[in-house]
Amino acid sequence: MSAVTPIDLPVDEEQKKTLTRGERKVENGFAKGTKRRLTSRGATIAALVIAVLWTIPTFGLFISSFRPANEVRTTGWWTIFSNFGLTIDNYVEVLGSGNSQLTLAGAFINSIAITLPATAIPLVIASLAAYAFAWMDFRGKNMLFIAVFALQIVPIQMALVPLLQLFSRGEIFGFPVITAFGSAGYAQVWIAHSIFALPLAIFLLHNFIAEIPAEVIEAARVDGAGHGQIFFRIVLPLTMPAIASFAIFQFLWVWNDLLVALIFADGAVAPMTKLLAEITGSRGQDWHLLTAGAFISILVPLLVFFSLQRYFVRGLLAGSTKG
C-alpha cells in the first residue's frame, strides 16, 4: 500500500463547489487580488517550524547517504562540518549488495519492469469500463457501479492468498481451472496490481468521462461513429489529462508498494521496496547502506512528483470535485 491515494470518497454538492473553486484558485496562482498579507507573524513562524520539522528527516538521510561509512556509523549527520567527508562509495556498494538471488541494481530494474505494465494495463481496461458506465445504458447500471466503487475500500488482504493459489496452482475453490503460471517472471505481479487498481481507476475515470458534454458524443453519433470510434477518437483524447493524472498515482502506488510484492514477486523478480525491507531486517545497523539504498528508491517517485506536481494535486482532488 502506498502513501498516495487520491480522495475518492463522495462529498456533498456544496462542498464540491467549494473544492472546485479552491482548486481553481490554487491553479491560477495565489497572488491575484490578495496582495495584502493576511497571516500574522506568529502563524508564519509556526508554518516555518512545521516545514522544517517535516523536511529534516529526509534531509538527514540525504546527507548521510554521501558520508563515508565510518563517519555515518560513529557521528551524527549534523556534525558534517566538523567531521567532513563526502563520497559516493555507499551508492556503489549498496547497488551491488542484496541477497543471493538479486542485487539492488537488479531490483531497480525489476521495479521498472513491474511498474510500467502494471500502470498501463489497468488504465486501459478501466477506461473501457468507465466509458460503458458513463455513456451506455443498461439495467442494473447503478448497482454495478456502486458495487465496483465499494470494492475499492475492501482491503486487498482479503484477496491476496486465494489469488496466489490461482496463479501458483491454477485453482479456484480447490478446483483446477487453468494451467498455473505462478513461476513465470513478472506475470503474476502485473496481473495482481492491475486487478487491485481497477475499482479506483474505474471510479475516477468515470467521473471525468461523464463530464464530457453530451452534445459532443451526440454529434459524433449522428456522424455515424459507433461506440468503438467514439471511445477511441473522442473520449480518449478528451480525458487524456485525467488518465495522465491517474497514471501518476498508479505509477507511484506500484513503485512504492510492498505488500503485493511480498506475496507475488519472489526471488529474482523482487522490486526495490521488497529488497530494501529485507536489507533493513538483516543489516539494520549498516546505515551507510540503508541511507543510500533508501535514497535510490525514493529518487524516482520524487522526480515524478516534482515534474508532474500540478497533475498530482488535480488527481488528488478528482474523486470529490468531478462527477
Place this chain on the structure above:
Amino acid sequence: MSSFLQWLSTLPPLAQVPIIIVAFLALIGILIFFIEIAPRRGRVYTIARLAACVLIPLGILAVLESYPVAIIAAGVLGLLFFWFDYRSSEGAGYLFQLFGFLAPAIVLLAIGLVVPTIQTTIQAFQNARGDSFVGFDNFVWIFTQPQAVRTVLNTIIWVLIAPVVSTIAGLAYAVFIDKSRGEKYFKILVFMPMAISFVGASIIWRFVYTARPADQEQIGLLNQIVVWFGGQPVSFLSVDPWNTIALIVVLIWVQTGFAMVVLSAAIKGVPAEQMEAAELDGTNAWQRFINVTVPGIRSSLVVVLTTISIASLKVFDIVRTMTAGANNTSVIANEMYTQFKNFEAGRSAAFAVVLFLLVLPIVVYNARQIKKQREIR
C-alpha cells in the same frame, strides 16, 4: 499462455516491458474493432459477430490452457450470448458492445477480488491446512491470545491517533500558509513525503530513532536531542507502548501533506464574502476560523479523516519495515502476513476478515452517499 509467459520471463527485464504492453494493446485494439463493427447491419457483420461471440471466450480459455470441457462450455455460452444479443431490444450488437467494454474489467474484478474475498471468508472458518471446518476457533484465538488481542488493540490505537493528528496538523499548516508569500514552496515541503514509499519513510525514521549506548556519540537525531537536554538515549522502537506511537508518527508525517493539500483547496474555496462579512462584524481571526472556515469545509474534513482512517487500518509497510511486529507493535495487516508466512492459513484469513469488518461501515456509508448522488441526477 503459460508457455508464452515462461518464454517472456527468459528475456531481459526491460525487453519484457514493451512486448507485454504492445501485446496487450493489440488485444484491446482488436476488441475495439469488433465493438465498432458490432451494431452494423448485414449478413457479413452478423457472421463476424457470431464468430467473435463463440471464438473469443473459447480462445481465452484455450490460451489459459483450461480443461476441454470448460473450453467447450465457454463456446456454448458465447453462442447463447450471441442469440440474446441478436434478439436484444436495443438492436442486435448492443449487448455485444456493452460486453466488450465491461467484460475485461468485470471478469478481472470477479476473479481477482470478489471470488478471493469469498474464499478468504470461508478459509477463516477452516484449519491451517484448509481441509476441515473449525467454526469460530480462529476468531476465538484472535480475541483470547494476549499477543493477538494486542494486535487488534494496536490497530485501534492507530485509527484513533493518526487520522486526527494528521488532519489537525494539515489543517493548521494550510491555514498558516494561506495567502502567505512562498505558499507554493511551503506546500511542497510538507507534501513531499507523500511521494516517498512507506518503506523509504520507515528507513528515514528508523534513522531518526536510532539509539547508541550512552557513552558513545549518538547518530539518531532524536536521541541526540534527548542527550542535549541531559537525558539518557532511549531505544524508541523497543519501549512498549511508546514504540507504537513512534510508528504512528511516520504515518502522520506522510499523511499530513495529503490533508493539507485537500483542506487548503477547500479553505480557498470558502466564499470571500462570508469572510469579509465576518470581518466587518468585528470578529477576530480565531472566531472567523471556527465560525466561518470550519463549517464551510466540514465535508472535506470528513473525507480527509475517513481516507486517513482507512489508510491507518490497512497500515502494513511501516510496521513490517521498522519492527516487523516485534515488541508488541504488530497490527492486523502485519499479523495477517506473518500468519500466512507461518502456514497458518486459517488464522491469516481470520485476521483479513477482522480487517474487512472494521472497514465495512465506511464502505457502506460511502456506497450510500454515491447512491444518493446518482439518484439526484
